[in-house]
Amino acid sequence: MTGDQDMPAGQYVGARVVRSEDPRLLRGLARYLDDVELPRMLHAAFVRSPLAHARVLQINVEEARRLPGVVGVFTLSDLVGIGPIHAVGPRPEVKSMARAVLADDKVRFVGEAVAVVVASSRYIAEDACELVDVEYDELPVIANTRASLAQGAAVLHESLGDNRIAHIERSGGDVEQAFADAAHVVGISFHHGRVGALPLETRGVIGDWDAGTATMRVWNSTQMPHLLRALTAAPLGLAETKLEITTPAVGGAFGLKASVYPEDVVIPAVSRLVGRPVKWVEDRYENLAASSHAKEIDIDMEVAVAADGTFLGMRARTLSDPGAYSIPPFQAHHESLGAVNCMTGVYDIRAASYVSETALTNKAPLGVYRGVGWTAGQTAREVLIDDVARAIGRDPVELRLQNCIPDDPYDTVIGPCYDGGSYRRSLEMATEMADYHGIRDRQAEQRKQGKYVGVGVSPYVEPTGFGARVGTELGYPGKYYDTASISIQADGSIYVMSGLHSQGQSHETTFAQLAADGIGARIEDIRIIQGDTKSTPYSGGTYASRSAIIGAATIGRAAGEMKRRLVALAADMLEASVDDVEISHGKAFVRGAPKLGKTIAEIAAYVYWGGGAASVDLEEGALSVVSSAAPPGSYSNGCVVAVVEVDIETGKIQVEKVISVEDCGTILNPMVVEGQVAGAIAQGIGDALLEEHSYSEDGVLMSASLLDYLYPSTMEVPNIVVGHIETPAPEGPGGVKGLGESGTIATPAAILNAVADALSPFGVQVHSTPLGPSKILDLIDSAREAMASSPQT
Ligand code: SMO
Numbered sequence: 071m072t073g074d075q076d077m078p079a080g081q082y083v084g085a086r087v088v089r090s091e092d093p094r095l096l097r098g099l100a101r102y103l104d105d106v107e108l109p110r111m112l113h114a115a116f117v118r119s120p121l122a123h124a125r126v127l128q129i130n131v132e133e134a135r136r137l138p139g140v141v142g143v144f145t146l147s148d149l150v151g152i153g154p155i156h157a158v159g160p161r162p163e164v165k166s167m168a169r170a171v172l173a174d175d176k177v178r179f180v181g182e183a184v185a186v187v188v189a190s191s192r193y194i195a196e197d198a199c200e201l202v203d204v205e206y207d208e209l210p211v212i213a214n215t216r217a218s219l220a221q222g223a224a225v226l227h228e229s230l231g232d233n234r235i236a237h238i239e240r241s242g243g244d245v246e247q248a249f250a251d252a253a254h255v256v257g258i259s260f261h262h263g264r265v266g267a268l269p270l271e272t273r274g275v276i277g278d279w280d281a282g283t284a285t286m287r288v289w290n291s292t293q294m295p296h297l298l299r300a301l302t303a304a305p306l307g308l309a310e311t312k313l314e315i316t317t318p319a320v321g322g323a324f325g326l327k328a329s330v331y332p333e334d335v336v337i338p339a340v341s342r343l344v345g346r347p348v349k350w351v352e353d354r355y356e357n358l359a360a361s362s363h364a365k366e367i368d369i370d371m372e373v374a375v376a377a378d379g380t381f382l383g384m385r386a387r388t389l390s391d392p393g394a395y396s397i398p399p400f401q402a403h404h405e406s407l408g409a410v411n412c413m414t415g416v417y418d419i420r421a422a423s424y425v426s427e428t429a430l431t432n433k434a435p436l437g438v439y440r441g442v443g444w445t446a447g448q449t450a451r452e453v454l455i456d457d458v459a460r461a462i463g464r465d466p467v468e469l470r471l472q473n474c475i476p477d478d479p480y481d482t483v484i485g486p487c488y489d490g491g492s493y494r495r496s497l498e499m500a501t502e503m504a505d506y507h508g509i510r511d512r513q514a515e516q517r518k519q520g521k522y523v524g525v526g527v528s529p530y531v532e533p534t535g536f537g538a539r540v541g542t543e544l545g546y547p548g549k550y551y552d553t554a555s556i557s558i559q560a561d562g563s564i565y566v567m568s569g570l571h572s573q574g575q576s577h578e579t580t581f582a583q584l585a586a587d588g589i590g591a592r593i594e595d596i597r598i599i600q601g602d603t604k605s606t607p608y609s610g611g612t613y614a615s616r617s618a619i620i621g622a623a624t625i626g627r628a629a630g631e632m633k634r635r636l637v638a639l640a641a642d643m644l645e646a647s648v649d650d651v652e653i654s655h656g657k658a659f660v661r662g663a664p665k666l667g668k669t670i671a672e673i674a675a676y677v678y679w680g681g682g683a684a685s686v687d688l689e690e691g692a693l694s695v696v697s698s699a700a701p702p703g704s705y706s707n708g709c710v711v712a713v714v715e716v717d718i719e720t721g722k723i724q725v726e727k728v729i730s731v732e733d734c735g736t737i738l739n740p741m742v743v744e745g746q747v748a749g750a751i752a753q754g755i756g757d758a759l760l761e762e763h764s765y766s767e768d769g770v771l772m773s774a775s776l777l778d779y780l781y782p783s784t785m786e787v788p789n790i791v792v793g794h795i796e797t798p799a800p801e802g803p804g805g806v807k808g809l810g811e812s813g814t815i816a817t818p819a820a821i822l823n824a825v826a827d828a829l830s831p832f833g834v835q836v837h838s839t840p841l842g843p844s845k846i847l848d849l850i851d852s853a854r855e856a857m858a859s860s861p862q863t
Contacts, residue, residue, distance in 0.1 A: 080587025081655075083804070086741045087593070089579045091572075100319035103274035103291045104351045111276070112141055114337060114350040115195035117185040117202045118360065119177035122213075122432040122769020123224065124206035126173055129185055134201040139194035142344050143202065144336075145185045146172040152339045153305045155330055157396040160546060164236040164403045167227065167396040171305065171332040171339070177206070178226055178394035179434050180771050181359030183332050188340050188348055211432050211769040215368070215391045218429035226394055226430045235396060236403030236428040238545070240410075242483025243421030248383025252374035256461050258454040261838040262446035264366035264391070264763040265756075267439040268781055269573070271321025272352035273361055275333050277341030286338050288315045293328040294399075294611025295603050296569050301330045301398055306338055310603075313338075317601035323573035324753070325438035328613040329362050329397045358779055359771050362437025363763050366391040367405055369450040371413070374421075379464055381473045383421035386413045388447075390426075393433040400438045403428045408443010411544050414482050415451050416493040416529045416707065417473045422484050432769045438613065440753060441815035444532060449839065452528045452819035456826060457835060465510075466823070467501050467527055474529070477797070485543045488531055491707040492733045492795040497529045499793055500709035500731040509713060517831060522716045523726070524830070526823025529709040530816040534734070534808030535619035536610070537703020539801075549700040553607035554624035556585060556632050558693040560678040562656065562671025564589070564596045566625060569609020570617045571601030574749075575810065576742045577612075581621050583738060588629020589636070590653030591670060607696055615808040618738060619701050623803040628697035639673045639691050704799045704807040708732040710751070712820035716828045718850055721843030723825060725755055725786065728817065731793040735807030740794060746810045748790045754817025756782040762840050833857065 094100050131143040146153075153171035173184040185202050189195035210224040217223055218233040226233055249255060276289040286308055292298045295315040303310045320327065333350055341348040352361065367390040374383040388406045396402035403426070410424035441448075459466040474497060479490040492499075501507075509525045516523050533540050538549045555567045566585045570577060578598045586593040599605055610616065633653060640658030641648040644667075650660050659667025668676075677691055713727040730747050737743055760780040764772045773779040798805025822836045825846070832853040838845075 082583035082587050082593055083738055085739065087579055087583055087739055089576050090582065091576060091578050102271055102319045102321055103276065103289055106276055106289050106318060108276065108278055108347040111347040111349055112188050112190060112344060113192040113195050114186050114188050114340065114348050115192060115199050116183040116356070117187070117199045117204065119173065119180060119182045119184055121177055121206055121208060122180050122211045123209040124177050125209060126175055126177060126184065126204060127207055128205040130203040131185060133203070134187060134198040137194065137198045137201060139190040140187060140198045141190065142188045142340065143185060143198065144340055144343065146170055146174055149336070149339055151307055153335055155301070155305055155332065155335060155398065157398040157401050160401070163238045164401060165230050167230065169332070169395050171335045179432050180769060181356065181434060183336070183360065186336055186340060188344055212430070213765060213767050213769055214431060215389050215429040218431050226432070233430040234427065235392065235430055236406065238403065238407055238426040239424065240484050241423035243383065245383050245385060245421045245423045248421035249374045251376070252382055253377035254375040254462055255372055256375065256454065256458045257370065257372035258450060258457060258837060260369045260371065260450035260453060262365050262367050262369070262449060263839045264363050265439065265761045266358060266361070266363050266763055266779065267324035267326035269322030269324060269326055272354065272357040273327060273331065273333070274351040275337040276347060276349045277338030278347040279338070279342040279345065281345065284312060286313045286342065288313065288338050289318060290315055290334060291320045291327055292317055293323045293571060293573055293613055295571055295601050296609050297399060297611045298330060298334060299603050302335050305335045315603045317571045320571065320573040324440045325364070325442060325613060326361050327573065328611065329400065329437040331361070354776060355774055358774055360434055362397065363393060363434045364436060364439030364442065365405060365446055366436060367409055367446045369409055369446060371450050371454050373454060373458060375458055375462065379462060379469055379472055381417050381419050384413060384419050386410050386424040388424070388426045390428045390436065391431050391433065392428050392436040393431060395435040397435045397437055402430070402436065404438060405436055405443050405446070407545055409447035411485060412444045412447045412531065413451060414484065415448065416475055416531055418475045420483055424484065433765055440750060441811040444815045445757065445818060448528065448530055448815050449819040449822060453822050453836065456526070456823045467497070467506060470497060470527065470529060479800070485545070486533065486705065487543055488705045489800055491705065491797045493529065493707055496707060496709040496731040496733055496795055497527065499795065500711045500729050501527060503731065503791060503793055504711040504713060504727065504729045506711065522718055522828040523713065524716065524824040524826070524828025525711065525713050526820040526827055527709060527711050528816040528819035528823065530707060530812055532615070532706045532809070532812050532815055533703065534615035534706050535701060535703030536614035536616050537619065538700045540703025540705070550610055551698050551700045552609045552620045552624050553696060553698045554628050555607050555694070555696040556628045558632070558670060558674050560674050562595060562669060562674050564591055565599055566596055567599045567606040568621060568625065569601065569606040570612045570621060572612065575612060575617050576739070577617060577621065580618065580738045580742055581625055584622055584625045585629050588626050589633050590655070592656040595656060595670070615810045618806050618808040619704060619803065622806040623699035623701040624697050626803050627699055628695045631695045631697065635690055635693065636670060636673055639677065640668050643668050643673065643676055701803055702801045704735065706734040706807045706809050706812065708812055710813065710816040710820045712817065712824045714821060714824040714828055716825055716846060721846035723759055723841060723846065725788050725821065727788055729791045729793070730813060731795060732809060732812060733795040733797050734809035735797060735799040736805035737794060737796055738806065743794070743809060744792045747792050747813050750811055750813025751790050751817050752782050752787045754814045755787055755821065757814065758818035758821040758839055759786065759841050
């Protein structure tokens, strides 16, 4: 282990410590939001727009109000002083927006909340929604970004002037010269489809206004309790100290729960109005229609290549479809900017430029979802590189290795400064694990037997931690301080409090590993408290693969300080010099005499009850530590290889094998890393082959149920093989880099490349996601037609 001494090497970090969450989760004992029952609790349901774009002329709620069991029906005009939710452009090229918490004079996408009913049961609330009569005047529907930017297009938000909500440009190196010098220029127009994160548990909110203390208690299945509090306190008209957000067990989030939604404000607001707790749990239609969608983007990308295959330069233009609203904290431009932030990947390209655009449409707002931006950018680039290899007659792996950056730290020309990794080694290791050359050798024979097997590679770099340096490099300048606290109770049991909140990331296990090693405590004495805004110190929350880095930095620092205090106290009790005292497995002792040591419980009792700390400064001896850190963030890297077989009669794609070599620096727990990688790869498979939110030309959501929105199951996800490389982060903490999104970032390109490789006898190019069977058959058909009409055949 290298880097920050805040995190000393110990016995738990790096080990396959069994997840302490699992007994609870696997036996159905975890308490999720919907398990929370409060006395006198009411239930809410939302009236949602069936139209994509319309003026709201009138909302008649009288009949709904008369239904027995209904306690209140509220439209925006009833929510006096509530909202709006602000999405403030983080830079001048991104327009700011304020979103009303229920429809104002217009609805702008199918599923937008127009009114809310509060009733004694969800059933009655739903029935009452049917009785709310909304009079609409339909407006022209902006169905895609082309229509959005067309002359004379209907404008979604008049206050913005037009629909172009963000336009960001950047250039590094002499791009003109690079393209002038090129022997080949190969380009791609790539479309990444609109998908959703689809957590098993949908969103949910409970509001409980406490009139006596004028305090709002909220339960919310968010990824970022403090950030949600910061962004909803003002719309609710409350100080942050008067808004308490408790996050129960969260059943998956993947970015979908890292945005601020109207319901996050409306439910607490109506609880205050009716003076009773109100619960709303999103149903699956609402989840598909009105929770954030993700990743819809067009990418034009071209690469300038020298005669010997050297990449000289790259240009990209992205145009993302963020739907109807910019939603905080990440906002509408996030997809479009993320896709170009990574555009040079693991390649040594000294000239690159991009134009990143975002144009509003009448669809559900785009939010973040595992690998946001990077997925589409990675897919476009890696598919383009396979196109280049085919165009100039080179092996795609060999061409990549020729252009790959060395494993040392590397500054790209368009922002990201990688802190060193295993860019080459991971590509070599992954292709070796996949038996890449063996597959190539067998391909020709298999084709003769009508078996179309292909292999695709996708080396990646993934920004992690959203840190003080990396955030700035990606266009989000800031420090992003996070905090953690550790306190020891009189019996020696230890609270570790973190505002980071797990949605499956195993915080209770990995944070306990970090704290136990840092303090010298027994892991079983540690209790992790996470997420709750009242009991845990300020934190940005868990997104952008930041929990490992932030946890290692903040908990590592607090644990180091706690250890120093325990050693000082033990030295006092043992009448020894602090330099001679060490602490391990919950006991402090003079080196060489462990039998005579003092347990942490004995030290704690000495402090709290024993009138102790006689010769130790009380402040130093206090067994409660708060630490704060703003680590720089990092870049993980690795390589995904996919092997597929395509049935050219049915168009069905079977993913035979996925291999992922993952370098996330110092590994906290290999089992957790493997779980993260496997889950992300499953989502990457869904992204590449199955998942798509589609809208009709008049803006109706066609993928409004799980019969229409396809997602991967065990039948589509093969065994996943993970290889580990550990290149510690040079800037700490403890060499940890963070991971969790690489599978979603890199798998789609590996699969698309494998499919194009399998179908190379037909000359098929694969330039969009998802790749359903009918698309495959169309690609084969049109390739066959082109071959039939071409003079070469
Ligand atoms: S898309 Mo993730 O929760 O940063």
